[in-house]
Amino acid sequence: MIVRYLLEDDYETWNHFVEQSPQGFIWDYSWWLEIVTDGDYKICALFDDDNLIVAGISLPFFSTGTIRQPLLTQSLGMLYEDMSKHNNMRLQKQLTNQKEYSNQIIDFVLNDFKRFSICFNYNYDYWLPLYWKGFKQTTRYTYVIDYSNYVLEEEFKRFSKGHKWVLNKVEKKSDLKVIKVDDVEEYLRESDKTYQRQGVNKPYSNDIVRRLYKEIMNRQMGTLLKIIDGKNQTHAIAFYLHNDREAYYWLGASDEKLRDSGGHTYLTWYAIRYFADKVRFFNFGGSMIEHVERNFRNFSAIPRQFFTIQYGFDTAWEECKKAIKKLLRKA
Template sequence: MITNKEKYRDLCSQELSIPIFSQAWWLDSTAGDCWDVVLLEKGGEILASLPYVTKKRYGFKLLTQPVLTQNLGPWLRPNAVKNSKKLALEKDLIQELYAKLPKHDFYNQNWHYDRTNWLPLYWLDYQQTTKYTYIIPDISNIDKVVSDFEHSKRKNIKKSEKIVKIVFDISPEEFYENHKMTLKKQGQTISYSFEVFYKLYKNGYANNSAKTIAAYDELGNLHAALFVVWDKNSAYNLISTIDPDFRVYGAASLLIRDVIIYVSRFVNKFDFEGSMIEPVERSFRQFGAVQIPYFSIKKTPSRMLRVLQGVHELKVGW
């Protein structure tokens, strides 16, 4: 018997509208065997899907999304029906998808920004928090893209062009170790393992969907590097590593420009993978990117876990 995951792999190979973070190879890389998928089918055709990752915490079963994954959530087959029928169809499909999820204590996923109707889950007592990403919606005209950068970013580019050399395809080992080192300089620890990053790197390159780009000075110092991924619709600035000792030389801005030039041959959009952290948000905005909202959806079916969450919030409030 063909499993849902096998059917989903075939779906991902055929459907261009499925974002990279919901692709089967991405979930294999970031979640291993801990992911599965709910499918709705009619007449041998998959109408909707909902991949999820299962985690265990203190005896509670959590349905969520893996590390380095901007969004997950439901995919609905595109159709051309009238708006009133479309909304009715979305309601039925989304509610049926979520009804088929395995029993769990907690659910939390970020939806792709194209999925704008969460009302069907509001009626099922889910909660929603609005978050933001920043996107350059059209990168086909590079001169126009760069002209929309704020003056400070263009100034950084001119400065860094005289200091650093741009190199593509640095190794996963060098990228990861540099990110770990630069975070340590800032008193932070890396949030993902080398094993996960290596799988993403290897599978991303194998699917022609990933690239590393880095800036070195003449002494061999690595100023900054990016790991960028893309699907058929958009590129995503997945990981940035910037050495604080060399930040003033502006190499990160040069990397953004050059990687946009590179991915413009494949896609029309560039997604900065927005942040709710104020300095990061300001930097993304200065590249002329447009603010786009997306939904973080959650629900806690477990009464015991709801009580524990309430106690934790009370302690934080105190």
């Protein structure tokens, strides 16, 4: 086996590998990394004896010496080949391969950065090889719907009472309707309003969203939905990313003044039904914020763990700095 950094000529091969990897998604593509890092990234891949990629990892902001999560990108981390396609490969053998692949890649790249902090895909669930290399992890959560055993009518019955009441109200007693949007500027206008109402700075630039939108839509990997009333007021708008396997709730905005209409909740329910016959999984995107997590949980979705994995950070000092910043803000 050979491990090396990829050249630009290798990126088409890498993108094909991302498509079949259980840990791969849209943000692992080279074109996504190019935009969100402004070209400052490396991809390290492990090739087998047939010159096929069997594992790899993206390293955003490589030149800085600190590998960190780009904005607008939920997960990156280690990707493996789909070992389930190997006839009757035992779990023990799969884990052994993952350990071997991970060790070869990490040994190759470890001297090229000082610090590392990346969220890994929720299908990366065996992080011991990195633990043995001195990495640390923090467990986070997302919520996922698996459509293979998800009957819409039956699952609706399992929603929280509050969600069922809101959804029935919108369905039967309101003039709200969901429509597709084909202009990213509509989302950007609504998101600008949301951040202005909250009195906080937008954490990403509109230009990056525009550039990503162009690439996403050219590849038919995005859907924008909004919910409006009879006066053409936008109650909520949401941007979903999707490939053949999974739909992901990427970006959203809503009008706080119209929040009581239930439009935001109904838009999510509409999206769940919309993607039911198009993908295998619906990913809510994850949140460690209590009221956001409760909203996802109330849709009868499955909690899935994923890891923020770090190297080179003094975790105790980082927590101390956060506590100090919090106290200063209160002061």
